[in-house]
Amino acid sequence: MEPGGRRAARGPGGMRVALAGLTTRGRSFLAAGVSAGVCAYVLGQQDLLRVGLLLAALPLLCAVAVHRTRHRVTSSRGLTPARVPTGAEARVRLRVDNVSRLPTGLLMLQDRVPYVLGPRPRFVLDRIEPGGHREVSYRVRSDLRGRYPLGPLELRVADPFGMCELTRSFAAHDMLTVVPRVEALPPVRLGRGALGFGDGRQRSMAVAGEDDVLPRGYRYGDDLRRVHWRSTARYGELMVRREEQPHRARCTVLLDTRRAAYLGAGPGSAFEWAVSGAASVLTHMLQRGYSVRLLTDAGSQVPGEAGAASGGAGAGTAEAAGLLMDTLSVIGHSDGEDLTPAQEVLRRSGDGLLVAFLGALDEEQARTVARMRHRTGGALAFLPEDEDDAEPDFPVGAGAAVAPPDAERVLREAGWTVVRAPRGASMAAVWRQADQQRAGLVDGGERR
Template identity: 70%
Template sequence: MTTAGAPGPVDESDGKGGLRAALSGLTTRGRSFLAAGVAATVCAYALGQGDLLRVGLLLAALPLVCVTALYRTRYRVAGSRRLSPSRVPAGSEARVHLRMDNVSRLHTGLLMLQDRVPYVLGPRPRFVLDRVEPGGVREVSYRIRSDLRGRYPLGPLQLQLSDPFGMCELTRSFSAYDTLVVIPRTEPLPALRLAGEASGYGDVRQRSLALAGEDDIIPRGYRHGDDLRRVHWRSTARHGELMVRREEQPQRARCTVLLDTRRIAYQGAGPGSAFEWAVSGAASALVHMLERGFAVRLLTDEGSAVPGEGADGFAGSSQESADSAGLMMDTLAAVGHSDGGGLSRAYDVLRGGDEGLLVAFFGDLDEEQAAVAARMRQRSRGAVAFVLDGDGRAHGSGAAPSASGRLRLLREAGWTVVAVPPGAELARLWQQAGQEGAGAQYSAARPSVPGTTTGF
């Protein structure tokens, strides 16, 4: 039997290796018949019983005939798999659709279809397919679900072919694999405004118009297709060539989401652990800020960002927000603990430029790492920190004095700090961060200046 699947068909029915594989496919029934036939033949030869000899030969020949017939069968079957969807949040179900096409000119026998899936996705699905006519199609589907985020391989598909007497079973495998991506759960977050010095498209656009008018006064050379109404005649006369005014390009507000993945900063494991809460919180913040029109970057304590982003490390234009969110979610689906003990690499990345708004999800911070985190605020126009301790207890009431001091250090550096109690909803903490940040900015500087708030 030949099974065809991407990439390319697989033919395992030729050669001595295929014959040995066919003999090894004898079922318990086939081996029993063969053993009984050999025993009867030996006894008949020893006792001189002709009738018993014929029975023994029949018993021994039947499984061998089934093996030969099954081995020489030339089925060509094409298989495909489709995931719907291929990226799901943890705890949600995905459906896998399997399609089998008989591309040969013969009817197939009884087929058993089996797909390999990781243990955490559930039991291995098996389907029995009746005879498939030439050119016929059979479609089946099954559901998979995981409470743990990650990237899970599916496949390869396996077909099991058996003879009508159940003497022999041959298994053929396709070569195609698929990957199910289980991303962290996300929560819808309220649209708030945090005190800062940068904004999104709208406010920056208004300030640019107020200062420089509708157009930038710096001209550039004329290009084919430019509107002639934008010709800047004074520059044209000065340069001796046709010059046009540049259109004002609205600046896009930036946001960096920092995820602390240090192993020593968290305790516990599983879907309800503090680390999984931090990963889910970072995912929720990324999606929310992209929906708000921000250019977003995901950063870890190791200083690594999501591959495939813009040249400056931030997500691309608003039309690419869905793709950017997909890249970041794929990264968060597979992110694990880092063995590093500090935040210095992330600080080196953050101090390299203007980061806009900084949203951080920290684990347990000692005095040294709290000082490093405090310095991160210097390159950000606004900073919000959600802090968990190692075992998920809040740094709030009942926290150790040293832990309260480390959080106070962040607040004195300009951070808006929110202590995360176990089982807290991120939406409520997000609301709290907005209220605390706005109150701190209002008390620090009066009167407030219009257009100096950052929406998040």
């Protein structure tokens, strides 16, 4: 890579490569020149020899010029933005610079892009003056989340006479990340527990600045008013009082990725809705000061155990959101058959709010999910809805069924708030529905 983000072309060198790039016209001129030279030697005609030398030299000179030009052309690619939601467009800008002292010939550009992003863009550029540059751009979009490489860029250089054409590929490429669509959620309260109303941030501010009884060694810049004299006398060195770390409200989003719970693919599938819903909830809670983590049925969590123990992704909203969205952009189905691994993770560290996006459940799996409620401060489950009560409204995996009434009853008896989500439903709508349902349960409990 050259300075300023420019990427120099790469390819084998030597006159053999240059001669291999001769076009039919160039080869014809070269053959005519050699034939004229042989005839001039046999006939003793010097004028014919001069013509033959001219015919043979022209394609050779063009090949040398083109070979040199392609090594003196650099390119750069700009991707704006590098992370886009499904269905949104990203703009790719290509810049080609001529860093040689000679003008280029006709340039043909082709950027490699995955099929899901559309056809390969092709451009034809006129000659570029010495030290000049040309810029072109194109757009890409995808309805499927994932990470897609852009490049490498292919460059075909031709001389003005059409004697020689050489193609070479630029080494570097960029990565476009297509993340799940995130829907803005309203700040609602589910009963006495706040969901997305900012209580986590208020709680953090309430205890910030309180002193911990455990002292630590003095560091340069510490306020001398925080010196703990009793510990200083005890340890024989200057000690100061610690500041207690602020408490952050926590939220765990459980995403069921079992292959047996879903069937079908594409933007309209139930699994993609669950992934998009998880992304919406994670973003919503992060924006309101919660420390969040993503947990799958296989027991994997983002951030990892160390990050979750130290406050998780709440340390930086932008960085946390990027990490979670990158994970959700490539998450796929698991081969697991139950949710026991996730239950074990929550048993060790299951405090805080729990929001689950579940696929098809039988009664035994529902009991496993019900046990996850024990250590959480609140539990909310989104289940796919069977519209006709006979046939599921979305494709369901072989051997799996939409959560039966018994499974839903098990979750409700364990204290879960269960919301049925129709296919293609707005996440904001089901979020409000969860608020209304929980509020009704709390009011009914108080009346009793």
